[in-house]
Amino acid sequence: RAIKKLQSDGTLNQPFMWGTATAAYQVEGAWKEGGRSPSHWDTFTHNKGMENGDVACDFYHKYPEDIQLMKQLGFTHFRYSISWSRVMNGELRNEQGIQFYRDLTQELLRNNIEPVVTLYHWDLPDQYDWRDENVVNAFAEFADLMFSELTDVKHWITLNEPWVFCALGYHYGLHAPGTEGPETGMLQCGHNALKAHARAYGVFKERYDPHRPGAKVGIALSSHWFEPLEPSNAADQELSEKKRDLMLGWFAEPVYGSGDYPPNVKSHYGDQLPVFSEAEKAMIKGSSDFFGLNHYTSVYVDSTRGGGSDETRIKHGAPIGALAGSEWLYVVPWGFNRILTYIKTRWDPKAIVVTENGMSDADTSDVTSLVNDYSRIAFFEGYLTEMAKAILHNDVPLVGYLAWSLLDNFEWEDGYAERFGLIYVDFNDPGRRRVVKQSAEYLGGLIAQAELCR
Numbered sequence: 352r353a354i355k356k357l358q359s360d361g362t363l364n365q366p367f368m369w370g371t372a373t374a375a376y377q378v379e380g381a382w383k384e385g386g387r388s389p390s391h392w393d394t395f396t397h398n399k400g401m402e403n404g405d406v407a408c409d410f411y412h413k414y415p416e417d418i419q420l421m422k423q424l425g426f427t428h429f430r431y432s433i434s435w436s437r438v439m440n441g442e443l444r445n446e447q448g449i450q451f452y453r454d455l456t457q458e459l460l461r462n463n464i465e466p467v468v469t470l471y472h473w474d475l476p477d478q479y480d481w482r483d484e485n486v487v488n489a490f491a492e493f494a495d496l497m498f499s500e501l502t503d504v505k506h507w508i509t510l511n512e513p514w515v516f517c518a519l520g521y522h523y524g525l526h527a528p529g530t531e532g533p534e535t536g537m538l539q540c541g542h543n544a545l546k547a548h549a550r551a552y553g554v555f556k557e558r559y560d561p562h563r564p565g566a567k568v569g570i571a572l573s574s575h576w577f578e579p580l581e582p583s584n585a586a587d588q589e590l591s592e593k594k595r596d597l598m599l600g601w602f603a604e605p606v607y608g609s610g611d612y613p614p615n616v617k618s619h620y621g622d623q624l625p626v627f628s629e630a631e632k633a634m635i636k637g638s639s640d641f642f643g644l645n646h647y648t649s650v651y652v653d654s655t656r657g658g659g660s661d662e663t664r665i666k667h668g669a670p671i672g673a674l675a676g677s678e679w680l681y682v683v684p685w686g687f688n689r690i691l692t693y694i695k696t697r698w699d700p701k702a703i704v705v706t707e708n709g710m711s712d713a714d715t716s717d718v719t720s721l722v723n724d725y726s727r728i729a730f731f732e733g734y735l736t737e738m739a740k741a742i743l744h745n746d747v748p749l750v751g752y753l754a755w756s757l758l759d760n761f762e763w764e765d766g767y768a769e770r771f772g773l774i775y776v777d778f779n780d781p782g783r784r785r786v787v788k789q790s791a792e793y794l795g796g797l798i799a800q801a802e803l804c805r
């Protein structure tokens with residue numbers, strides 16, 4: 352019904368995008384094959400002796416098999432990212448690396464699966480630093496290279512979750528390059544990320560758009576839903592709105608709103624926050640053809656607690672939802688409708704693509720329980736029902752839903768301890784055996800039904 356409504360509204364002028372999402376460093380492996388040079392994630396994990404993406408799912412070699420699985424399950428789209436240091440070595444192009452992405456893209460198209468390409472999903476070549484303005488030009492050139500090579504790609508995402516890679520990489524020190532420091536580093540990172548995104552968008556519009564009918568370029572932003580602990584309490588409401596600004600509005604307001612940071616972000620950081628010139632604001636404003644949203648979870652906001660601890664998952668003794676396999680991921684389906692409706696109301700984007708949504712299981716040696724993943728089925732049932740409500744009752748212009756993730760994979764600082772896949776991967780097997788989980792079959796069945804109802 353939701354899809355029918357989108358069609359009658361004219362929101363869907365192409366089939367609804369049913370896909371899965373991955374990221375290069377999390378799945379590819381082959382870290383020094385084909386002329387690839389190290390990214391800061393290689394260096395960070397190796398220096399710290401952490402689990403790493405050296406082999407990961409070995410997607411680099413196994414992608415034809417994975418594409419057959421996607422096809423059997425009925426997915427129409429697949430989101431993957433480009434390892435920048437695979438396709439470029441400093442300023443030079445690396446032909447072998449580029450060929451890998453040409454081959455992957457063609458294999459998808461041959462199997463009737465539309466590519467959704469993320470240019471940057473956190474694996475920065477070692478020589479760059481997001482706090483340094485040089486990265487802006489470098490990223491625009493890298494984007495130009497990929498736009499020119501992957502001519503058949505219709506959906507591009509410039510950056511994945513600048514909130515995460517700036518905050519965790521340059522403030523909390525949990526992600527590469529592992530810098531724990533004042534908020535200024537993270538703010539500088541965000542500033543350059545917005546400029547880099549807008550430059551790449553501009554390159555596409557100027558040089559490629561005229562010859563690529565229907566092609567779209569956007570950015571993927573992540574946010575929790577922030578719910579006032581007491582919905583009628585004005586202070587809880589106000590603080591919730593501020594938290595939405597600090598996580599989502601920081602990037603969404605410049606791109607989809609005014610071209611500048613929201614007032615809450617300006618007042619919170621004061622002089623630490625870099626300032627955009629008028630020309631930069633003009634370049635950033637409107638620099639996205641769709642709103643890419645990565646959403647997983649929700650939190651309550653309690654204004655009666657102090658600064659650092661104003662978020663809680665407990666209300667009157669009851670948890671906000673079931674805890675998944677990651678300490679930050681509580682299953683809160685209703686928050687999905689709320690954040691989608693909030694985005695529609697505040698920024699009124701032409702289209703929203705859910706570029707990631709999914710849940711984790713903690714790793715265990717009990718493979719049967721990992722494959723019979725009924726709690727993940729419940730997760731998708733709950734979140735997709737709320738997504739349908741957002742479309743039907745709140746006129747949210749949703750054009751696609753990409754589940755995170757196709758495969759169990761390298762979950763960043765948590766290594767292989769958390770499994771987000773629709774497909775189980777045996778990381779002890781040198782062949783990285785795959786087993787389709789029950790939740791993948793469930794989604795496949797749901798896609799088939801949705802298609803029949805059109």
Ligand code: PNW
Binds near residue numbers: 645755
């Ligand atoms: C996303 N949070 O990261 C990333 O895009 C993926 O690469 C990652 O594997 C996936 O979600 C699962 O973690 C996020 O705390 C990590 O809000 C944490 C948050 C959001 C997104």
